[in-house]
Amino acid sequence: MDLPFSFESASRAGQLFTALALAAGAAGTASAQNPDGDMWRNVMRQISPSTYVARHVSKPPAIDGDLNDEAWKDIPWTRDFGDILPWAPKPLFRTHAKIAWDDECLYIAAELEEPHVWANQVVHDSVIYRDPDFEVFLDPDGDTHNYYEFEMNARNTTWDLLLEKTYQDGGPARNEWEIAGAKSAVKISGTINDPSDTDKGWTLEIAFPWASLAKYAQHPGLPVEGEQWRLNFSRVEWRVFPEPPRYRKAPNTPEDNWLWSPQGVVDAHRPEMWGIVQFTRQPADVAVSVKSIPGKVARDIVLDVYYAQRDYAAGHEGSHARSLQELGWFCDIAQAGLELPTFEATKDGYLCHDSFVENGERITWTIRQDRLLTMKREPLQKAANPAEKN
Numbered sequence: 001m002d003l004p005f006s007f008e009s010a011s012r013a014g015q016l017f018t019a020l021a022l023a024a025g026a027a028g029t030a031s032a033q034n035p036d037g038d039m040w041r042n043v044m045r046q047i048s049p050s051t052y053v054a055r056h057v058s059k060p061p062a063i064d065g066d067l068n069d070e071a072w073k074d075i076p077w078t079r080d081f082g083d084i085l086p087w088a089p090k091p092l093f094r095t096h097a098k099i100a101w102d103d104e105c106l107y108i109a110a111e112l113e114e115p116h117v118w119a120n121q122v123v124h125d126s127v128i129y130r131d132p133d134f135e136v137f138l139d140p141d142g143d144t145h146n147y148y149e150f151e152m153n154a155r156n157t158t159w160d161l162l163l164e165k166t167y168q169d170g171g172p173a174r175n176e177w178e179i180a181g182a183k184s185a186v187k188i189s190g191t192i193n194d195p196s197d198t199d200k201g202w203t204l205e206i207a208f209p210w211a212s213l214a215k216y217a218q219h220p221g222l223p224v225e226g227e228q229w230r231l232n233f234s235r236v237e238w239r240v241f242p243e244p245p246r247y248r249k250a251p252n253t254p255e256d257n258w259l260w261s262p263q264g265v266v267d268a269h270r271p272e273m274w275g276i277v278q279f280t281r282q283p284a285d286v287a288v289s290v291k292s293i294p295g296k297v298a299r300d301i302v303l304d305v306y307y308a309q310r311d312y313a314a315g316h317e318g319s320h321a322r323s324l325q326e327l328g329w330f331c332d333i334a335q336a337g338l339e340l341p342t343f344e345a346t347k348d349g350y351l352c353h354d355s356f357v358e359n360g361e362r363i364t365w366t367i368r369q370d371r372l373l374t375m376k377r378e379p380l381q382k383a384a385n386p387a388e389k390n
Helices: 010-016 035-042 210-216 296-314
Strands: 051-056 095-101 105-113 133-139 147-152 158-163 183-189 201-209 228-237 240-243 246-249 256-259 275-280 342-345 350-358 361-368 373-379
Touching (some): 035 296, 095 228, 296 373
Antiparallel strands (some): 095 105, 133 228, 147 158, 228 275
């Protein structure tokens, strides 16, 4: 069954990690309450990201909001969006999207079922999610830093920004940044801002020029065959009462957040949780499998340390533990190829590395105190201690 998310089995997860433990008698142990660490281990870590194969197209779609375009004919829909929290009820209305690309742009289409289409924001770079909106998050190199966000409402009012780091890690968000040359369009099936009738919804199209996304891409030029980017789509939906001549938001009711790849926490700005888009030039009738995250178990371990450090810092006036022992963290390794993590205290915080050996390579994941997450691949015979390379 094609679900918007999946959980690793409890038995596999149990093989990889133990719970955070207090280091008995050690100075500066972890706090009794571990909200970030517990949410990561018990929920977020067990979610497998949604995946999608983005096909190259010979003719670009016309960016007019109408999805009956020949360019979209053979491009499949994503899974239907689900709630940002895996255990929450199914969204009230359907949302799904398509992704394609050519040598000039990345193209996105989406269809949003909506019986009451409304939007108030009309100024570019205003806070679009005050209305029902569609959002795109792009992290081309997957390191959780310097990622792009784009929001639009049913009036085709847009907001684009660059985040140097997540809000949780201090940002900042650069609202002045623009996706130069971006195009977007909306087509409404119904009437906007008319509470007296019932609508079907709205469709949208977006084109992002590669040149505008190039600065933080993995390399110069276009994506190569099999290249993967971390990406997510989000839809913000508000409960409203139709009271002609306007809509009224339901009082004391937060917005709904429906995503392509669920976060496991009510925060779309967790880039490590976003979906995986894999680029191909293979024609639509050729099956392409999405590659798994290299050394994912090692990636999970360094993220586990990161979230444990967040809890530690919350109880120690923002200071990080200077060792895994001080942090009170340990791992019961039970998977072939997984190495023990190494830890470095630095002037600004720390670096944590962990490696996984597979297919003649050592894949080393490293995380920094501000969530910067990087990967190195080395032939096994040439691989060095990761701590010696930083």
